[in-house]
Amino acid sequence: MPEEGMEDSKGGEERPKWNNKAEYLLTCIGFAVGVGNVWRFPYLCQIYGGGAFLIPYLIALVFQGLPLLYLELAIGQRLRMGSIGVWNSISPYLGGVGVASMVVSFCVSLFYNTIVAWVLWYLFNSFQEPLPWSQCPLNHNNTGYVEECVESTPVNYFWYRKTLNITPNMETSGSLQWWMVVSLATAWSIVYICFIRGIETIGKAVYVTATFPYLVLTIFLVRALTLPGAYEGLIYLFTWEILKNPQVWLDAATQIFFSLSVAFGGLISFSSYNNQKNNCEKDAVLVGVINSATSIYASIPIFAILGFKAHTNYVSCLNGNILALTNDFDISDMNITVENYEQWFDSLNGTHPSRVSDLNLKTCDLQTFLDQSASGTGLAFIVFTEAVISMPGSQVWAVLFFIMLFSLGLSSMFGNLEGVLTPLHDLKLVPKWMPNELFTAIICLLLFLMALIFCLGSGNYWLEIFNSYVGSVPFLIIAFFEIIAVAYIYGIGRFSDDLEFMTGHRPNIFWKVCWLVISPLMLFVVLVAYVAVQAQTPPTYAAWNPDYVNFPDTEVLPYPDWVFAICVLLSSVPVISIPLVAIYRLICCMSGRHSKDSLHNDPNPYANEDYVVERARP
Amino acid sequence: MLVRILVLLYLVGAPALAQTLCQPNASNGYRVRISIKTALGNQAYEWNENEMFLFQATMAFAMRRYYKTETYNVDNIIVCNQTRRVSFWFVVISPENPTMLIPKADVEKAVSALTTRLPCRPMSNSMSRHRINNAFLLTDRTLEFLGIHPTLAEPVNPDTPPWLIVFGVVIGAVFAGIIALLVSSLLQKRRKEKGMMEDGQDEEDRQMKGVENGINLDGIYNRGFTDDDRFTKL
Numbered sequence: 023m024p025e026e027g028m029e030d031s032k033g034g035e036e037r038p039k040w041n042n043k044a045e046y047l048l049t050c051i052g053f054a055v056g057v058g059n060v061w062r063f064p065y066l067c068q069i070y071g072g073g074a075f076l077i078p079y080l081i082a083l084v085f086q087g088l089p090l091l092y093l094e095l096a097i098g099q100r101l102r103m104g105s106i107g108v109w110n111s112i113s114p115y116l117g118g119v120g121v122a123s124m125v126v127s128f129c130v131s132l133f134y135n136t137i138v139a140w141v142l143w144y145l146f147n148s149f150q151e152p153l154p155w156s157q158c159p160l161n162h163n164n165t166g167y168v169e170e171c172v173e174s175t176p177v178n179y180f181w182y183r184k185t186l187n188i189t190p191n192m193e194t195s196g197s198l199q200w201w202m203v204v205s206l207a208t209a210w211s212i213v214y215i216c217f218i219r220g221i222e223t224i225g226k227a228v229y230v231t232a233t234f235p236y237l238v239l240t241i242f243l244v245r246a247l248t249l250p251g252a253y254e255g256l257i258y259l260f261t262w263e264i265l266k267n268p269q270v271w272l273d274a275a276t277q278i279f280f281s282l283s284v285a286f287g288g289l290i291s292f293s294s295y296n297n298q299k300n301n302c303e304k305d306a307v308l309v310g311v312i313n314s315a316t317s318i319y320a321s322i323p324i325f326a327i328l329g330f331k332a333h334t335n336y337v338s339c340l341n342g343n344i345l346a347l348t349n350d351f352d353i354s355d356m357n358i359t360v361e362n363y364e365q366w367f368d369s370l371n372g373t374h375p376s377r378v379s380d381l382n383l384k385t386c387d388l389q390t391f392l393d394q395s396a397s398g399t400g401l402a403f404i405v406f407t408e409a410v411i412s413m414p415g416s417q418v419w420a421v422l423f424f425i426m427l428f429s430l431g432l433s434s435m436f437g438n439l440e441g442v443l444t445p446l447h448d449l450k451l452v453p454k455w456m457p458n459e460l461f462t463a464i465i466c467l468l469l470f471l472m473a474l475i476f477c478l479g480s481g482n483y484w485l486e487i488f489n490s491y492v493g494s495v496p497f498l499i500i501a502f503f504e505i506i507a508v509a510y511i512y513g514i515g516r517f518s519d520d521l522e523f524m525t526g527h528r529p530n531i532f533w534k535v536c537w538l539v540i541s542p543l544m545l546f547v548v549l550v551a552y553v554a555v556q557a558q559t560p561p562t563y564a565a566w567n568p569d570y571v572n573f574p575d576t577e578v579l580p581y582p583d584w585v586f587a588i589c590v591l592l593s594s595v596p597v598i599s600i601p602l603v604a605i606y607r608l609i610c611c612m613s614g615r616h617s618k619d620s621l622h623n624d625p626n627p628y629a630n631e632d633y634v635v636e637r638a639r640p
Numbered sequence: 641m642l643v644r645i646l647v648l649l650y651l652v653g654a655p656a657l658a659q660t661l662c663q664p665n666a667s668n669g670y671r672v673r674i675s676i677k678t679a680l681g682n683q684a685y686e687w688n689e690n691e692m693f694l695f696q697a698t699m700a701f702a703m704r705r706y707y708k709t710e711t712y713n714v715d716n717i718i719v720c721n722q723t724r725r726v727s728f729w730f731v732v733i734s735p736e737n738p739t740m741l742i743p744k745a746d747v748e749k750a751v752s753a754l755t756t757r758l759p760c761r762p763m764s765n766s767m768s769r770h771r772i773n774n775a776f777l778l779t780d781r782t783l784e785f786l787g788i789h790p791t792l793a794e795p796v797n798p799d800t801p802p803w804l805i806v807f808g809v810v811i812g813a814v815f816a817g818i819i820a821l822l823v824s825s826l827l828q829k830r831r832k833e834k835g836m837m838e839d840g841q842d843e844e845d846r847q848m849k850g851v852e853n854g855i856n857l858d859g860i861y862n863r864g865f866t867d868d869d870r871f872t873k874l
């Protein structure tokens with residue numbers, strides 16, 4: 023049994039360990055459960071109908087998500103290294119997979135923490151009465167309200183102008199927004215303090231960051247279900263349509279994939295700090311199931327609150343019409359109510375149709391308001407903030423909501439950053455004299471300085487680019503190579519032996535079939551379909567331009583050429599390391615030189631070099 | 641006789657004249673719109689003659705406050721064209737000359753009299769408007785003078801934005817935590833190093849003893865047996 027050879031290739035230095043199993047599980051759950059569970063999954067349920075979306079979602083979870091999750095946790099725990107070390111061990115030719123993981127984790131950390139910074143900004147601003155996004159500010163000479171705010175809504179104005187100070191297009195970069203820089207610095211400081219002692223401090227932090235969102239979701243659930251209009255919102259969860267739209271399968275597969283945070287390398291790092299004799303099969307199933315259950319659980323209060331918001335908008339639309347009718351026809355105050363509006367309208371329209379049409383009454387349809395859906399930052403910072411204004415005790419709900427988003431984002435950041443730090447440690451790139459705290463500080467500072475690009479006026483546009491191009495295709499490619507590497511290059515037999523060593527029993531036929539056939543096939547199909555869909559959509563972005571003719575609608579602009587080139591680079595550079603490393607190793611091997619892995623540089627009496635070479639050759 | 645006829649005419653004609661002065665869309669009149677039920681809901685009061693009298697009295701009060709020289713009375717406020725909505729038109733006539741209407745602009749100034757002394761007020765910026773509203777338990781929205789825009793409520797601008805305060809608290813706590821953790825790590829490392837140095841000394845001793853005696857000491861070093869040479873002699 024070759025355990026000895028692979029056990030402690032770090033050469034005598036003790037690897038940090040989790041204090042207890044709970045910390046490890048909470049960290050993995052916190053990493054998997056992120057802001058996407060709150061603001062992406064409910065959106066997909068809304069546009070496809072909850073009942074219709076859940077079926078492909080659960081199928082994707084069982085056949086694609088869980089096998090990948092089990093695979094990553096198992097190899098991390100067995101080989102006890104970060105992503106680069108693990109893939110180097112499995113096959114030196116596929117060492118590029120680890121490098122790619124690290125690079126994407128690095129890029130994702132950049133923009134993900136900016137989102138956390140935005141959440142912090144809103145959180146800081148929630149401690150005011152009245153909430154700053156509830157009313158328009160006055161203009162310079164106090165004669166009226168700011169025009170941009172009047173034409174759109176106070177909520178939109180606060181997001182686009184007061185928070186982002188967004189430029190009309192990507193070419194205009196604008197300047198650094200100091201309040202954003204301040205929020206970003208806070209976000210990175212908080213990440214740093216949690217990372218200061220590695221998993222020792224992370225393990226303490228996750229007790230709060232991983233559990234607090236559930237508490238807030240429950241509070242919101244109770245509050246939201248008592249709000250008027252909640253029922254209409256929840257209907258979406260129970261609509262059932264025939265699964266005729268193939269797009270639903272693509273969205274379900276990508277959602278489960280990105281939601282579980284595989285291919286970041288973070289999960290491999292976390293499980294590498296485990297005891298080797300830990301039952302990772304149960305852990306994987308637990309994390310996967312809890313992640314999906316959280317998504318579904320989060321949908322309920324979100325939908326209820328969206329229903330409340332639609333109801334509020336509908337009532338205020340009707341009230342506007344009622345006021346116009348009452349004033350024009352001099353009807354007694356409050357004679358027309360929301361309930362009898364239809365009858366009044368019909369009778370007045372029958373007797374004085376021209377006068378009624380001159381009033382330009384708005385058509386108020388509850389369904390139109392309910393169909394307004396938003397995902398991502400739009401849901402959190404525009405739709406939800408608007409709903410919160412109408413709830414009694416707005417400040418409390420706003421604070422709770424943003425602390426919840428902050429916890430979700432922070433616990434995901436742990437995994438993102440861990441996917442960067444652990445491989446760097448394993449590659450022995452850290453000089454011996456440098457303490458870990460200093461190294462972590464340097465990395466955090468570097469990421470903070472690079473993320474300042476998102477604090478420019480055009481920062482939001484850049485973030486969308488990073489999100490769409492870095493946070494999508496590269497992961498699919500990495501995961502595909504991961505599963506091929508383990509199932510075919512490492513060998514399912516050897517992998518089963520390792521699993522038997524760790525969990526005490528061999529994996530059953532379900533896992534084997536998934537790893538060998540179903541998951542790679544699904545990943546490949548999803549990858550091809552995703553690229554095909556992306557290629558068909560023209561590369562455009564939605565810009566917020568106050569001078570636009572149709573303002574407040576966003577202006578759809580095409581990407582400038584240089585930006586499009588950057589998009590292509592962002593998608594390809596992370597994964598280019600996979601073929602590059604393979605070619606490099608091939609050249610080294612063919613030139614006859616002994617391929618010395620950097621990991622085996624230090625003389626470790628337990629590492630039998632000859633045995634390593636034999637394993638490396640497929 | 642003539643005098644009596646004139647007096648009769650005057651007594652009859654004056655209100656009639658007054659009525660002709662007050663007309664919908666009069667050039668010097670304002671339309672008022674009141675929404676009591678919207679403002680007060682269940683506690684809405686009935687709009688009747690007495691409320692109208694109060695309105696005329698408050699308008700006279702507003703005119704008196706603004707034009708401190710002239711004494712306006714309830715008779716100087718003429719109301720007409722009342723609807724169920726509750727809305728009506730009113731004009732103001734001068735106390736000295738009942739046929740002279742007070743110009744629109746002057747009435748507007750009296751209603752929305754700005755005070756320059758007080759800096760900010762949460763609701764209405766005008767003192768008179770505020771008093772008028774309060775007399776009827778209404779607000780700028782529910783007691784409308786069509787044509788007179790309520791001055792916009794100035795936002796309360798604190799010196800330090802509140803978010804900066806929250807930020808200061810959070811960042812202070814985080815930095816304090818970072819420094820505390822770094823310092824404690826440093827202390828821990830120093831303590832470990834000191835402990836290892838002592839261990840190193842003992843190991844050295846052990847090895848030296850081993851070499852000296854020529855026998856490999858396999859057992860556990862007995863700390864009770866200290867090397868007295870290291871301590872100062874008593």
